[in-house]
Amino acid sequence: MDLSPAVFRLLAPLPLAAVEGPARWALRAVLDRHPALLDRLGAHGEKRFAFLPDDLPFSFVVTPARRGLSVKRRGIARRADVEISGPFFLLLALLEGRIDGDAVFFSRQITVAGDTEAIVALRNAMDDSTLDLPTDLAAHAGPFAPLVRHGASAIRRRVLTPETR
């Protein structure tokens, strides 16, 4: 499921810090819960991975080993070793290993560019990590854990297709 253009327009005026803060929090939550992800990435953990959701007005550049994340506005130049583009929720489903990366590449739903070794390593590391975003984010949410788990699970149920649930 793609985000609607209305969401794109609603988010576009947001200050970058308002997006960067929660995104960094989510990255830390995932890396804290899945340290083995960095083991599989090996030296590629130092690379800069740019995620470019087609349906969001932002791009996200992640350096996993440094737990680094920066947000840029869509169309603004960014320095990255790898670029991965596709619909936002599809990228999240890939993150959780709910869909096969090669299959969505063959069907042209995602595009990749840059350091292919790093892309392959990231795909395999994520695939083995059994990420579950509602659980992972809730574990970092303190007293808001039930709210985060419930909210994230509800969104996921709504956006995933039957075959990826």
Place this chain on the structure above:
Amino acid sequence: MELICPAGTPAAYREALEAGADAIYCGFADETNARNFPGLNFSRKEMAQAIELGRARGVRSFIAINTFMRAGDERIWYDAVDDAVALGADAVILADTGLMAYTAEKHPAQRLHVSVQAAASNPEAIAFLAEGFGAKRVVLPRVLTLDEVAALTRKSACETEVFVFGGLCVMAEGRCSLSSYATGKSPNMDGVCSPASHVRYRNDGDTLVSELGAYTINRFGPGEAAGYPTLCKGRFHIAEAEGYAFEDPVSLDILDQIDVLRAAGVKALKIEGRQRGKAYVAAVVSTIRKALAAPPQERAGLVASLRNLSEGQKTTSGAYEKRWR
């Protein structure tokens, strides 16, 4: 017939287990196996855990040590075999006759399977491997027709295993040097056909361009399904024409011939795809498990959904029905 399923990671192993595999094949994270991609494969500890998990569920684990030993570095391959035996592998899948000799001598009780990479494609070659090294099973190359598979299985000195679904190598496996020519790295010794280190994808407008080393492998137009950047499935300029000289970007599917393979005495059906994600493994293994139990007329409908997961979103019966140019 047994269903032999791929796993490139422990997570994929668990999916294959849940989906109904009879045996799962996997490899160590180094050049001893022919799927030596970044972030893929098993550490020794992960392999031990996987074997234990499989054994508790009555599912066997095969370890693919199916590249060819590099002169002077044989110890890497010997250690892989020693460790596989110590970890309790139900079979080792080998391609190099030197490594088979080492295994037969050092670990005579270890069950040995002949990898597709060994390209054993006639009764004499199979008899040599069975008698010389005690091979119990041979994985047949994907260059044989169904009639040849049947004839070979009748005369085979050991069990035969046949690829039925997944990536399709159209060359004499273990002997192909196309990727080595383009990259300097060998599928057969480094374990990487079209190594990711030499692959580049770029977008030229709406066209996806795939490159291997200094060569453009393909240009996929807007909306056209893409494939892997392998030379054997590249698009070539030949004379005035442009097209696929060897094979299209396409995956193997001969699930409609299961009964023929069963009647021929084939012991095991193999699914390719250790480099694929766990979602692929779960979908393919569970679907094929259902297809094996279904009446023949229902199989095509069951497996049709797998086409969307395939390279080029197309499937072929390949050499089994030999229709290619």
